[in-house]
Amino acid sequence: MQIFDRMVTDDYEQVVVCQDKASGLKGIIAIHDTTLGPALGGTRMWNYHSEEEAFTDVLRLAKGMTYKNAAAGLSLGGGKAVIIGDPRHDKKEELFRAFGRFIEGLNGRYITAEDVGTSSKDMDVIFEETNYVTGITDESGKSGDPSPMTALGVYHGMKAAANEAFGTSDLLGKTVAVQGVGSVSYPLCQHLYEEGASLVVTDIHEDAVQRAVRDFNAVKVAPDEIYEVDCDIFCPCALGGIIKNDTIKKLKAKVIAGSANNQLHTNEDGDLLFQKGIIYAPDYIINAGGVIQIEVELTGGNKEKVQEKVKNIYNTVQNVFAISKRDKIPTYKAADTLAEERLEKLKNSRRQFLREEQHILRKISR
Numbered sequence: 001m002q003i004f005d006r007m008v009t010d011d012y013e014q015v016v017v018c019q020d021k022a023s024g025l026k027g028i029i030a031i032h033d034t035t036l037g038p039a040l041g042g043t044r045m046w047n048y049h050s051e052e053e054a055f056t057d058v059l060r061l062a063k064g065m066t067y068k069n070a071a072a073g074l075s076l077g078g079g080k081a082v083i084i085g086d087p088r089h090d091k092k093e094e095l096f097r098a099f100g101r102f103i104e105g106l107n108g109r110y111i112t113a114e115d116v117g118t119s120s121k122d123m124d125v126i127f128e129e130t131n132y133v134t135g136i137t138d139e140s141g142k143s144g145d146p147s148p149m150t151a152l153g154v155y156h157g158m159k160a161a162a163n164e165a166f167g168t169s170d171l172l173g174k175t176v177a178v179q180g181v182g183s184v185s186y187p188l189c190q191h192l193y194e195e196g197a198s199l200v201v202t203d204i205h206e207d208a209v210q211r212a213v214r215d216f217n218a219v220k221v222a223p224d225e226i227y228e229v230d231c232d233i234f235c236p237c238a239l240g241g242i243i244k245n246d247t248i249k250k251l252k253a254k255v256i257a258g259s260a261n262n263q264l265h266t267n268e269d270g271d272l273l274f275q276k277g278i279i280y281a282p283d284y285i286i287n288a289g290g291v292i293q294i295e296v297e298l299t300g301g302n303k304e305k306v307q308e309k310v311k312n313i314y315n316t317v318q319n320v321f322a323i324s325k326r327d328k329i330p331t332y333k334a335a336d337t338l339a340e341e342r343l344e345k346l347k348n349s350r351r352q353f354l355r356e357e358q359h360i361l362r363k364i365s366r
Contacts, residue, residue, distance in 0.1 A: 001052050010063055015055075016106070020098035024090070027099055028054060030062035031079040031110055035343055038108055039079030040291060041065040042115025042135075043099070043126075045087040046239075058082040060240070060262050065291075068284035070339040071316065074295045079110045087117030096122050100129030108132055113146060113294055116182070116239070120145045134294045146290030149306055150259055151187035153289025153313040158192075158233060158257040160317035161281040165254045166232070169314075172196035177229040177253065178218075180238030181208040184259045184287075188237070189216050202226040203238070227251055236260040240283075244269050248276070257281040264332060274330035281317050282335035288313060 003015065013034060018027035031039045041062060048054040058080050066078025083099065085091075103112055103126065113135040114123050123136045135146050158176075159169035166174075176192055177200045178185055189199055189212055199218035202225070203209045212218040221229060227250040234253035236242055240262030248269060256263070256278060263283045264270045273280045289310040296306045316338075323334035 001055055003055065006059060010059070012059065012062065014109070015059075016102065018099060018102040020095070023092065023094040023098045024085070025095045025098045026084040027081060027102070028058045029079065029081045029102065029106070029110055030058045031106075032059075032062040032077070033066040033343070034077035034109065035347055036070060036077050037075040038111055038132075039065070039077040040069060040074075040111045040113070040134075040294060041078060041080035042113045042290075043081040043083060043118050043122075044115040045083040045085055045091070045117030045122075047086040047090075048082070048084050051084070054082050054084050057240075064261055064284050066343075067336060067339040068288050069291055070342045071285055071335060072288040072292055072313075073342070074291060075299075076111075076291070076295055080115075081110070081112055083117075091122065093125055096125040097129050100126035100133070103132050104130035106132070111294075111298075113290070119183075134297055135290075145183070146293045147183040148187045149293040149310050150184045150287055150290035151191065152307065153292070153310045154184070154188050154235075154237075154257065154259045154286050155191040156311050156314040157281050157286030157317045158235070158255070160314045160321075161255045161257045161279050161286075162233065164318075164321050165279040170195075171233075174198070174233060175200065175229075175231040176233045176235050177226055177231040178202070178212075178235045178237060179223075179226045179242070179258070180236070180260070181212045182237065184290075185235070185237035186212065188235070188259065189218065193217070200226070200229045200231060229253075233257060236263050241265045243273070243280075245272065248272055248278075251278065253278070255279045255281070257286055258283070259287045261287070267332065270330045270332035274324075279321075280331050282320060282332050285316055285320055285335050285338075286313060288316075 012032050014031040016029040061080035069076040111132045120137045123133050126133045127136050163169040175198045181201050181203045193216040199216050201212045201218045202221050202223045209220045227247045231253050233255040236258035237260050243263045244265035292309045293306045320334045324331045
C-alpha cells in the first residue's frame with residue numbers, strides 16, 4: 001500500500017503510527033477530516049493478518065466516521081484507531097496507557113471511544129493518560145458504553161427500512177438474520193425479540209451464539225450459512241466488507257440493515273443491491289447512535305436527550321431513501337450526498353468551528 005497516495009486520494013489529514021516495545025503496542029490513528037470539529041472515532045483491537053490489512057481498515061473506518069458524524073448533524077470530524085492484537089488474549093494495562101499517551105500527544109485533534117475488541121474498562125485505562133476519551137464507565141461520571149444507543153439507532157433505522165420495503169415499520173413476525181452477536185447486536189436482538197421478530201444468529205464465538213439462543217429463542221447457524229437464511233432482513237453486525245457479489249447472490253432478504261461498519265465490499269456492490277431492489281440502510285447512517293450519545297456527553301445533556309436524538313435515525317434513514325428516489329441513485333450514494341452537502345456548507349465556517357472545537361475540548365477536560 002502506498003500510504004501517501006491513499007491519503008491524497010481521499011484527502012486524509014493525518015496518520016499516526018504508534019509503537020511501544022515495552023507493552024507490545026502496535027497501533028494506528030487515522031484522522032480523515034476535522035472540518036466540523038475534532039475527529040471522533042473508536043479504537044478497534046483486532047488480530048489483523050498483516051500491517052497492510054490494518055492500515056486499510058483504519059483508513060476506511062476513519063473516512064466512514066467523517067461521513068457518519070456529518071450525516072448525523074454532529075459538530076465532530078472523523079477519525080479512527082486500530083490496535084493490532086487479539087482482544088481476548090493481548091490486552092494489558094500498560095498497552096492501553098501507552099496508547100493513551102499517543103492520543104494525548106495529538107492535543108485534542110482525535111477523541112477516542114470503544115469499538116470492536118475494546119470496552120469501557122479499556123477506555124478507563126486510556127483515561128489515566130488523556131482526557132480525549134469518551135465512553136468510560138459510569139463511575140467516572142460519563143455516559144459509559146455507547147453500544148446500547150448504537151443498538152437503539154440500528155433498531156429504529158431497521159424499522160424505517162422495513163417500512164420502505166414492506167409498507168410497515170412493524171417487525172412482528174419478520175425473520176431477521178443477525179451476523180455477529182456482540183456488544184451492539186445483543187441489545188439489538190433484545191429490541192427485535194421484544195417486538196416479536198424471529199431471530200437467526202451466527203458468530204465466530206460459540207458462547208455469544210448460545211447466549212442469544214438462550215435469551216431470545218434464536219436459531220443458530222454456522223457463519224458461512226447466514227447469507228442463505230430464508231429471512232426478511234439481513235443484519236450484518238460483525239466486520240465490514242461482507243456485502244459483495246458472491247454473498248449478494250445468496251441473500252434472500254429484501255432488507256439489509258445492521259451495525260457493522262463498511263458493509264459494502266466495493267461501491268459496485270451497492271449498485272448491485274440497487275439493481276436487485278434490495279433495500280440497503282447505509283451503515284454509517286443507521287449505526288450513528290453511539291456517536292450521538294458521545295456528542296451529547298461532550299456538549300452537555302442527559303439520557304433522555306440522547307434517546308430522542310437516536311430515535312431520529314428513523315427520519316434520517318427516510319431522508320436517505322428520499323434522496324435515492326429523487327436522484328435515482330443507490331442508497332449508499334444518497335447517504336454520501338447527505339453528508340457531503342453538510343460538509344460543503346460548513347467548509348467556509350472554520351472560524352466558527354474553532355470556537356466550537358474549543359467548547360468541546362473544554363467539556364472533555366473537565
